[in-house]
Amino acid sequence: MSNYVRIPLALAAVAVMSAAGMPAHAQQPAASAAPVKLGIVSFLTGPAASPFGIPGRNGAEIVIEAFNAGKAPAPFNQVGLGGTKIEAKYVDEAGTVQNVVTEFRNLVQRDQVDAVVGYVSSGSCLAVTPVAEELKALTVFYDCGTPRIFEEKARSYVFRVSPHATMDSIGAARYLLAKKKNLTSFSGINQNYAWGQDSWRDFLGAMKVLAPKVEVDKVLFPKLFVGEYGAEVSTLLTSKSQALHTSFYDGDLEAFVYQEQARGLDKRMTIIMTTGEAAIWRLRDKMPEGTIIGGRGANGPLARDTEIKKWFEKIYMDRYNIPPTYPAYQMAQSLLGLKIAYEKAAKDGKPNADAIAAAFKGIEFEGPAGHVKMALGEGHQGITETAYGTYRFNKQKQAPEIVDIIRYPAECVNPPAGVEAEKWIADGMKGAKCN
């Protein structure tokens, strides 16, 4: 019996030692006929694959195909990047952060990619950032939300076109208060790790600034991927809150919706889902009517009906037969940003990482989710407008809809350049331009 304690808690992992040497793009440029190599990293397996990783990967695939065929709309209609076709390598983000970093090193040092575009998890982004800087490897994060990437330190080779998570929380608070004038109490249920805690912190901070008299009731942080929410639903059923904030995503969000609906929680309080857009096409009529829906920006049904949005939605629908959700938009926006920077830097032949990074700083462009301005983190972090709306299932069309959409300008829901998001909220969101 005493042998039982010998059972190992951790199992051996193979340490892959990357070859030493400078990254390819820090050395001489390749021949002009050689393709531009991109590493695309996203969850291809694991719980985050279905809602985030796969749509992101699919978004990359169709946009890169359109680039290579020269069929993207102007000003993105030059073949590939700067006339050179793109060769993409898709890598799974699943595994430990050590594994993610190893795979990143492999892409840069072994495969000698010209840029890496990817990462869903904030943990992955935080782990990859110092390595990207060390290797001088151009890296564009597409989905991870933590504001810490560019607030902790100035970066040289790391960029993020998609806005960080603070925007989602402030937008949610503003929309909730616009729609619930008589709100007296609210609660929150968020996953117990960086994403959930940061999302709740910013939402709570924004609510305290915008509606200081509204009380906070239940604050719940169940374990990530716990899957069973019976006690949480009971706790919320016994609360007096009229609204519930959640940044749940993927299986956790869907499991919570199934379980709360079976007990009628959404009949007692309005649920605000900051990432709900990614789930509406799967949940369809199971998503509670009246839920406040966010999509990490003006993505999907929250996007303005521009030509480039219609183009992206069409090529995605044609290929996958389902509308793109916000991770697909974020990937598309990231690749469009990289294309602009690359082509701006490619005036004198194939550019290296330093030239692309210099060209990337502070760019502005129109993407499927609206106007992007690389305004924060010394030109490395993008901001866009955001939008929230209310969910309903259109029974005639048998399709999800988001109605009563309110848009918030980028400068209304993002901190000014050089100001930390948390501090900006705590100081009353001074300088927010909402009109």
Add this chain to the structure above:
Amino acid sequence: MLLTLSAILTDGLVYAAYLFIVAIGLTLIFGVMKILNVTHGSFYAFGAYGAATAVGIYANSDLPAALGFLFMIALAMAIGLVMGLVLERGILRLVYGRDEVVVVLVTYAVFLILEDVIVLIWGPRSYAAYQPMVAAGNTELGELVLSNYDIVLVAIAAALAGIAYWALKFTRYGRLLTTVIFDRETAAAFGINVTLVYTVTFVIGAMLGALGGAVMAPKMSITLGIGVEVIVLAFAVVAIGGMGSIEGALIGALVVGICRAAAVHLIPQLELFVIYGVMALVLVVRPYGLFVRAQPRKI
């Protein structure tokens, strides 16, 4: 206060039912075969995916929901039966007698392979099987609203506990099993076909794992990686109750269920800590769990 107490009790019971259903197969296999079976997470996952497939088949039919629920369980348990048989006869029998650590690593390797088999069969997308839970409806108890499906879960867990008790105490196979649990070599010396007992036990354990996945499927999003979380939870429950003890798994599930529900209602910050806190506390006082006596090592 009364409302909170009744909520803690009902939530604790529902969570305990879930824990017991996922832990009973694991503890049964350990009790008889002394194998800490990491593949149990795969049985759970395959059961859940099988249930989703069954619900998909039934979703567009006009048959009653209860029939769909039974079909879901039957398909999942059939999957568990086939998997258990293939794994025990194809792989595990080759490593019997090896060091326990080697056997754990073998089951872990199989678990990793089966995760990829799931991708091959069902792809990377997630599945839903909520229909039985929606069809079950709910019951209002004052301010509390209970899902009838949760009540069914508690009933299933109670039935499993009752059947396990009856089978072990009052059937011939149960007595044979108890003999093998007590001492494999002595049992073999008395003419018991230990190899057959091992095969039957492993298959039953696999079917119970798949049953756990099937009955939980309507409550969750069936997605890649669902087996991982379950293994950790089931190990914690089994460790509290005592490795290999079915009554221990029942009490362990109840203790963890009630403590977790109390934490969520009263001190939500402790929700994550409470399961493993209880486990650590029990193991400090009784290192072999609540229901297992310390035994001398055989030389």
